[in-house]
Amino acid sequence: MTASLIDYLVEYRGIESNYHDAWGKPTTIAAATKEKLLKAMGYDVDDSNALQQLAEDEVNHTWLSPLGPVQVIRTGIEFHIAVRLPIELVDDKYEAVISTEQGGEVVCSFVPVDGQLTNVAHIEDVEFQEYVVKLEVTLPLGYHSLSLQADKDELANMRLIVAPQSCYKPQEILDGKKVWGVSVQLYCLRSETNWGIGDFSDLAYLLEKSAKQGAHFVGLNPIHALYPAQPNACSPYGPSSRRWLNFIYIDVTAVEGYEQKTVQDLINTPEFADKLRNSRNVELVDYETVTALKLTALEAVFEYQDTLYFSKNTKNNRAFKAFISEGGDSLQTIAIYDALQESLAKKGEPSWGWPVFPEELSDFHKSGVKAFAKKNKKRVKFFLWLQWQAAQQLEQANQVARDNNMCIGLYRDLAVGVSEGSAEIWGNKNLYCVGASVGAPPDELGPLGQTWGLPPMDPEKLYEQQYQPIIDLFRSNMYATGALRIDHVMALLRLWWVSKGDDATEGGYVYYPVDDLLGILALESQRNKSMVIGEDLGTVPPEIREKLAENGVYSYRVFFFEQSKDGGFFSPEHYPKQSMATLTTHDMPTLNGYWNCYDLELGKDLSLYPTQEILNGLYNSRHRNKQAILDTLHAHHSVTDEVGYDVNYVGMSRALNFGMQLHMAGGSSELLSLQLEDWLAMDKPVNIPGTSSEYPNWRRKLTQDLHSIYSDDALNKLALDLTEMRKNVSRRI
Structure with missing residues (x-):
């Protein structure tokens, strides 16, 4: 070597x-x-x-491929293609025949040597030359096909993607409107009707009530498909498929057929009723019980619908079949995977993911999988039906936002990857490098660095697959939403890869075709009328923030990270207009937890800090930061004298909590997101980065149910004050 x-x-x-x-x-x-x-x-x-x-x-x-597999171009920019040919053919005349997505055809003639020579190679004594040639053509936005032809014979073809210059923005935002909304982990919502976990009906209620208070969006944690047969694998950021939904958010009571006697007899048994009551009352989401209850009830509802609709030519059957057809192999993959994993688990065989499946079942494309799907056709159909029901209820929630004139409405979150044992990898192993994991080098959120157990996509394979996997991800996650948050948006530029078994500090960055990916993002954003927010925290190279801004992607500005070199906190008035401002995130302590240093206490208990010296430094830094926060709040008159000036004597109070939220509302960011946890002055965090079983991540519920939250006079006044503050900023700027 x-x-x-x-x-x-x-x-x-x-x-x-x-x-x-x-x-x-x-x-x-x-x-x-x-x-x-x-x-x-x-x-x-x-x-x-x-x-x-x-x-x-x-x-x-x-070099033996005259064209690359795919090319992304932007509107308003000259259109060039790279052509690679043996030297004796570069003087010939060729045609680029472009078949547009809209059904049209455009033909451009050219001679390669009239272009610019960019590269030369020798293969088995044959010289190849690469020319970049300009094509005089204007194309519509979309996904087109370009065929390279000589004398009507096709030599090569490639996908041609024509993208807009930037992502979508609603007219209200373009007109200068400043808006706010709440962000939630959907599973944490409590209500009198849900089954121990927040559901899509809770989401619809939250949207309606928030809209009446003046909010213009509700932001969600990822609601990607997880693992029905492995319910405790509950991290929304380690999903099985990012294209499909987590059925656990289905409101069973809202599905047609729930009122049927066969279903009611089932759920009204003392045993079922007891489990349901306990599931609602426990402080942490009991994923095993919730999953079992919902699967049991939904199976009964499915049997009713299957008998009534799916054995004949009914409107429902046609709609279901259309959903299945549109979902294609990707939908079949998640449904068969869920059925297969469930089957193996029931037999007591290893089932956590495809790496432990029997060899004949270890890949979606194997004949053994086809045989399983055929033998278990009805069970696979049930899992297809679950995805259909989840999609319908998500659409219905989004319609509530539209009916209430929210200019954004639902805003979803796209996870940076899938876990190793996922259906997404099982269905496209060639795309993923399972010998590595995505993570992060040491930073403020994770002093030891982080390894997330998410195998990265191979950028070269993504290119060879004509970017279809990323197109599918953007499109499916923008559907029935007004905005999409991309977790760890730096992944569009580079990802921190860590070889399997290595420490996070031993990783390295791998670069991705950022300009192509941003072009596709802009195209899907415009088509779906969905804004894009990029979570650009951690180790962020300046060039990615510049590119994101140029492409209309909103920056993600967290108050606690917006500090100057002298330790003072920047006023939210100086945040970029094209940004979403927030106080905290799901990876950070709540306001109450931050002020009382509960996160540092937890970190110590969980051995997250290598030395006592590091922990002492964090305590000292926190003390200075809290004083700087008080200084900036008073300097901007965001709090009254009810809140003291000396950090040594100021504890967290409602006046300080609400004051910080209103302080953010007076900022210049076009979007402001606030967490319900902070409205409720909760102590415990949603997630502690760098932990798995050490802390009950992704399980903690809200301390109040939705009805109580929206019946609380103080919280209603806070919401109305936020709305008025945002209106005042809109008028001022």
Whole structure:
């Protein structure tokens, strides 16, 4: 193995050699890390001959393909394509025949040598040349196909994606309106009617009540499909599929057929009623019980609908079949996977994910899987039906937002990846590098760095698949929403890869085709009329924030991170207009927890800090920050003298809590998101980064039910004050 070959592959595959850490310090990636990341990508770094051959094969494959698999262009910019041909053919005349998504056809003639020569290669004594040629054509937005032809014979074809310059913004926002909304973890909602977990009917209620208070959106945690047969694998950021929904959010009582006697006889048994009562009353979501209850009841409802509708040509059957057809292989993948995982679990066989499935069932495309699906056709149909019901109830909730004139309405969250044992990987193994995990280098949120157990997409394979997987993700998560938050939006530019088994500090950055991905994001945003918010926290290179801003993606500004070098907090009046401001996030302590240092106490108990010295430093820093917060709140008259000036004598109070929220409402950000947890002065966090079983992440419920929240005079006044403050800012700016 030669060092030059490794260096070539490192550069070719976009592995970064140097970066600046979260504190601005230049950092170099170790040579051993680069080799491990290449290995995760499929390169046999331990065999120099095999490595050399693979590198040559990849280069040859590129040069022997006259066109790339896909190209993304923007409207208003000259249209160029790269063409690779043997030198004896570059003087010939060719036609680029473009078939548009809208059904039209455009033909452009060109001679490669009239363009710009950009590269040369020799393959088996044949010289190949690459030319970039300009095509004089204006194309509509969309997904088109370009065929390279000579004398009517096709030599190659590629997907051509024409994207707008930026993402969508509602007219109200373009007109200068400043809006606010609440963000929630859907599962944490309490109500008198839900089954121990927040559901889509709770969401509809929340949207309606929030709209009446003047809010213009409700932001959700990811509601991606998880694992019905593994209910305690409950992290919304480690899903099974990001295209499909978590059935657990279905309101069973709102599904047609629930009132039927067969269903009512089932749920009214003493045993079922007791479990349901306990599920509602416990402080933490009992995922096992909720899943069992909902599956049992939904199975009975499905039997009713299946008998009534799905064996004949009914309107419902036609709608169900249309949903299945539109979902394609991706929908079949999640439904078959759920049925298969459930079957294995019931037999007591290993079932946590496809890596432990029997060999004949370890890949969606294997014949054994087809045989299983055929044998268990009705059970697969049931899981298809669950996705249909979830989609319908989500659409109905979104309609409530529209009916109440919310200019955004629902805003969803797209997780950065899926867990190793997911259906998404099972259905497209070629795309994912399961020998590595996505994570983050050390930063303020995670001093030890983080490894999330989410295998990354291979950027080269994503390109070879014509970006279809990312198109599907953006499109499905923007459907029936007014905005999409992209978790860890830096993934569009680069991701921190950690080789399996390594510590998070031993990882390295791998780059992605950011301009292409942003173009696709803008196209889907405009088509779905969905704004885009990028969670740009942590180690953020300046270029990604600039690109996001240019593409109309909203920055994510968290009050506690907006500090100047002298320790003071920037006024929200100085935040970018094109941003979503917030006080806290799901990975941070609540306001109450922050002020009382409960997060530091928890971190100590969970051994998250390497030394007592580091912990002491965090306590000292927190003390200084709290004083700086009081200083800025008083300087901007966001609190009255009811809140003291000296941090040594000021505890968290309603006046301080509400004052901080109104302080944010006076800022320049077009969007403001506030958490219901902080309205309720809750102590415990939703999630503690860097933990799994050490803390009950993703289980904590709200301390009050929805009816109580919206019957609370003080909270209603806070909401109305927020609305008035946002109106005043809109008038002022």
